[in-house]
Amino acid sequence: MRVHLVNPSDVSFGTAVITPRWLYVLAAATPRAFGTPAIADETLEPFDPDTVEAGDVVGIGIHTGNALRGYEVGGIARARGAYVVFGGIHSTLYPDEVRERGGAHAVVRGDGDLIWPDVLTDFAAGTPRPVYEGGKVDGESFLSARWDLLPEGKYMWGSVQTVRGCPKHCSFCSVWRTDGQKPRQRHVAAVIREIVELRRRGFRFVLLADDNFYPVTLGDLAAAERQASQSRLAALRTLREERFELMARLAELPGDMVFYTQITMEAAEDPEFLEAMRRARIRGALVGVESVTPEGLKAVFKNFNDAGEALVTRLQAFRAHGVHVLGSFIFGLPTDQPSTFDATADLAQRAGVSFAQFVMLTPFPGTVDFARWEATAAAGVTRKGVPLSRYWLIPSAQRPKVYSPHPLMSAEQIREGTQYVWDRFYRLAAIWQRSDCVRSMRSRLAFLLISKLYRQMYANTGIATDSARVTRSARRARWLAKAARRLFVTTPMPDLQEPASLRELRDSKRLAIRVVT
Numbered sequence: 001m002r003v004h005l006v007n008p009s010d011v012s013f014g015t016a017v018i019t020p021r022w023l024y025v026l027a028a029a030t031p032r033a034f035g036t037p038a039i040a041d042e043t044l045e046p047f048d049p050d051t052v053e054a055g056d057v058v059g060i061g062i063h064t065g066n067a068l069r070g071y072e073v074g075g076i077a078r079a080r081g082a083y084v085v086f087g088g089i090h091s092t093l094y095p096d097e098v099r100e101r102g103g104a105h106a107v108v109r110g111d112g113d114l115i116w117p118d119v120l121t122d123f124a125a126g127t128p129r130p131v132y133e134g135g136k137v138d139g140e141s142f143l144s145a146r147w148d149l150l151p152e153g154k155y156m157w158g159s160v161q162t163v164r165g166c167p168k169h170c171s172f173c174s175v176w177r178t179d180g181q182k183p184r185q186r187h188v189a190a191v192i193r194e195i196v197e198l199r200r201r202g203f204r205f206v207l208l209a210d211d212n213f214y215p216v217t218l219g220d221l222a223a224a225e226r227q228a229s230q231s232r233l234a235a236l237r238t239l240r241e242e243r244f245e246l247m248a249r250l251a252e253l254p255g256d257m258v259f260y261t262q263i264t265m266e267a268a269e270d271p272e273f274l275e276a277m278r279r280a281r282i283r284g285a286l287v288g289v290e291s292v293t294p295e296g297l298k299a300v301f302k303n304f305n306d307a308g309e310a311l312v313t314r315l316q317a318f319r320a321h322g323v324h325v326l327g328s329f330i331f332g333l334p335t336d337q338p339s340t341f342d343a344t345a346d347l348a349q350r351a352g353v354s355f356a357q358f359v360m361l362t363p364f365p366g367t368v369d370f371a372r373w374e375a376t377a378a379a380g381v382t383r384k385g386v387p388l389s390r391y392w393l394i395p396s397a398q399r400p401k402v403y404s405p406h407p408l409m410s411a412e413q414i415r416e417g418t419q420y421v422w423d424r425f426y427r428l429a430a431i432w433q434r435s436d437c438v439r440s441m442r443s444r445l446a447f448l449l450i451s452k453l454y455r456q457m458y459a460n461t462g463i464a465t466d467s468a469r470v471t472r473s474a475r476r477a478r479w480l481a482k483a484a485r486r487l488f489v490t491t492p493m494p495d496l497q498e499p500a501s502l503r504e505l506r507d508s509k510r511l512a513i514r515v516v517t
């Protein structure tokens with residue numbers, strides 16, 4: 001019984017930017033008795049069904065965007081006589097659909113870190129259960145990934161998770177509902193140990209793949225003080241101190257290392273935190289700007305963001321501390337107007353945002369928006385014989401790009417406007433102007449290359465309705481990605497040791513770290 005782990009994707013680029021962490025964490029969770037899992041990441045190359053034999057177990061992780069391809073892989077694996085197990089956010093939300101469409105013998109809901117060995121043991125005994133509840137695993141129990149199984153020369157960045165969950169409640173986001181609002185922070189020593197392992201293998205760029213790297217804001221502390229809630233205040237302070245501890249340890253790692261994370265805009269008001277980020281060489285952060293107007297922010301329950309000039313100031317604060325922002329903007333909010341496209345592109349450039357992504361409002365399952373949309377705009381509507389409220393079951397080339405009627409713009413206007421902003425933000429002259437955030441010519445060229453790659457991978461393959469354009473873009477991205485990879489990886493440091501202060505910290509606190517060797 002061989003174990004296979006598959007990350008499904010409709011498009012393969014040969015080289016990928018970020019290591020898909022879940023594959024290597026589940027590989028670590030696989031007991032040695034079941035051998036080394038075969039890992040297939042379809043963002044690199046399509047899955048080869050011939051590798052699967054009757055009696056094997058095929059684990060497939062899906063989110064809504066790749067669910068349909070995941071079902072295809074599940075069907076193929078089952079037809080070859082394999083046992084099929086699905087996990088991931090989409091499986092957690094729709095276990096019945098996964099069984100019906102993906103040929104699943106079993107579905108894992110929630111975190112797979114601890115329950116995966118039980119799943120495999122049951123399959124080996126011939127007694128699998130239809131559903132396994134993985135729940136929300138404590139930060140202390142997060143597993144380190146099996147980075148020893150990475151294929152050579154395929155990925156640009158390593159990825160490590162330091163915290164799961166987000167205390168916010170944005171209406172378009174499912175993270176706070178699926179991962180919970182209580183931040184589950186991982187031990188500093190476990191995080192650093194894993195990063196050291198990645199650097200030993202030549203990864204100097206590492207994504208801190210967190211839901212929200214800034215789980216405690218100054219506002220949260222002030223509110224707890226006002227409410228004289230001593231226990232809450234103590235818990236928040238502990239979480240915050242652990243963040244500073246982590247950043248202090250990151251600062252001790254080899255000087256060529258660079259980190260990137262995801263954070264809320266409130267961090268811009270916390271100079272002490274930003275300064276610690278600078279020292280830790282956290283050089284980039286994805287910030288969910290979403291909308292440049294107060295009405296737009298209200299529409300997505302994101303009132304804690306700023307709009308207009310205050311927004312420009314906040315975004316510039318990141319840059320002043322050496323943190324480059326990847327701003328994420330949403331188009332198609334009911335409050336948007338035709339002028340919103342230019343206003344957003346202008347603001348992104350003026351605020352010194354280094355990279356940006358422009359997405360069309362999509363109701364994702366598990367979100368507040370989805371529940372509302374499913375009960376109203378999508379009720380009774382079908383496309384290609386599929387209920388609109390199950391749009392992910394429509395082949396991706398025929399899937400609508402806009403899901404709700406807009407009061408002022410047609411779906412095509414929103415799609416064209418979004419494509420226009422991508423084109424405008426990533427035109428050569430604008431990228432070159434933004435590249436002055438780095439010093440050397442080599443760094444400026446790297447900035448240019450990665451900007452073009454980002455656009456090819458995410459704009460042209462996600463927004464375009466023209467399949468020839470998608471194919472061309474995937475081909476260009478394949479070539480660009482191969483060239484870009486050389487700029488990110490470096491000479492391995494196989495003998496790199498953990499920082500001495502970390503060893504002392506671990507000894508003094510007697511931290512229980514789950515280590516997979």
Ligand code: SF4
Nearest residue numbers: 166168169170173175
């Ligand atoms: S969008 Fe970001 S801040 Fe809002 S709930 Fe999701 S993870 Fe948290």
